[in-house]
Structure formats: structure tokens, C-alpha cells
Amino acid sequence: MALIAKSTNIHLRRRIFLLLLIGAAFIVYLIVTGAFAPVPQMTTGSSDEKRAIDALATLSVRSDERIPGYQRALFGSGWGIADNGCDMRNVILYRDMRDTVLDGCVVQSGILDDPYTGTTIHFERGVNSNAVHIDHIVALSDGWQSGMYDRETDERRRFANDPLNLWAVDGPANMAKSDHAADRWLPPNRAFHCVFVARQISVKFRYSLSVTLSERQAKERVLQQCPDERILR
Secondary structure, eight states, X not given: OHHHHHHHHHHHHHHHHHHHHHHHHHHHHHHHHTTTSOOOOOOOOOOSSOBHHHHHHHSOEEOSOOOOOOOGGGGOSSOOBOTTSOBHHHHHHHHHOEEEEEETTEEEEEEEEOTTTSOEEEEETTTSGGGEEEEESSOHHHHHHXXXXXXXXXXXXXXXXXXXXXXXXXXXXXXXXTTOOTTTOOOSOGGGHHHHHHXXXXXXXXXXXXXXXXXXXXXXXXHTTOTTOBOOO
């Protein structure tokens, strides 16, 4: 019996040693590959506006209780028309893509350096039109919950077509984002987190919209990496 117990202890010690060895090797791998290193963050480049963290602190905090009644039609039917007579979808495609080819107001093709995924998308109308979406950075339904539910129709339309709240992005990433704020979704491109969060704050600051507590905390965590990130106005 003593020999059996001694043999069992030896096997147990070997197993523990092996697990420790594997764990140590994994930690070394993470260090070598830079997984522990902070990701260099993109920036808006703005330095003369309010800091995003300060603007966030001015936004009122609401409960998680959902406000019923949201409908897309309450924000206008389809895309609005810009001052140049073009619809906002094509205006934003032209703004955010490079090497664009136009047919009147319509963007026929172009190249998007997608901020959400960090990839390059070659857009061609009619071939892969769905590859690029125009995202409402603060989703319309989130805007409704945040205060748009009691605004005038004209203000809701401005919100839905405001270039500050629109971005040309990767289609599948936009579908994954859905109507989430930063506490439930952040772009796969980690280097874009600060800009993304600052832009959501910029929109909510412009329209005096609220945040939930979890949303504010999530944005504060991101902005710890970039405390001097600024809002846009």
C-alpha cells in the first residue's frame, strides 16, 4: 500500500509540474507576441475641443428600463438629402472612401480603409454593395432610448442624417454592432476603440442624450487608454 501511495504521489507531482510548465510556456508566448502590450490607439487628431472623458461626465445617466415605441420611420423615411442634392448614403461613401468613381451623386466604386476591422474593402456598386454599410454610430434605437423619444420629428431626422453620426464601415461588422452601445460592442479593430467611443460621446453630447451606467463605465475604461482623446463638434 505504501508503494502504491508513493507511486500515486509521484504521478501527481509530475502532472502538476507539467501543467505549470505548460502555463509558463503560454505566458512566455503571450509576452513574445505582444498580447500583453497596450494597443497603440488611433486618434481624431483634434486638440481644441472638450476631452471625451469630460464630455462623458456631463451626460445624464438613465436606467436600463426600455422605452417602448421605437420605429425607424420616426426618424424619417430613407436617407435625407444633403445641401448638394445628393443622398446622405452617397455623401458618406464619398467622404469616407478613397479613389472613388462617381456617376452624378452615386458612388460607383471606391476603396474603404475600414475603421471597424482594420481591413481594406474594394467596393463596387452592384457587385458587392453590401460589403460597405453606412453605420449610425449611435444607433437610432439607442438614440430613442437615450432621449430622442420625446424630441420633435425634425430633430430626429437631423440625428439620423447627421454626418457626425454616420460612418462607412464593413457590412458584417455593422451587422454585429446592431444597435449596441460601447458596453455591448466594440470594433474588432482594437486600435480604433478610443476614436469609436469618442465619436459616440460626441453624438450624445451634441444632442444632449443619456447613457446607461454600464455604458458610461465601459466608455470610461476605454478612455483610460487615451485620456486626452477629444470629441468632435
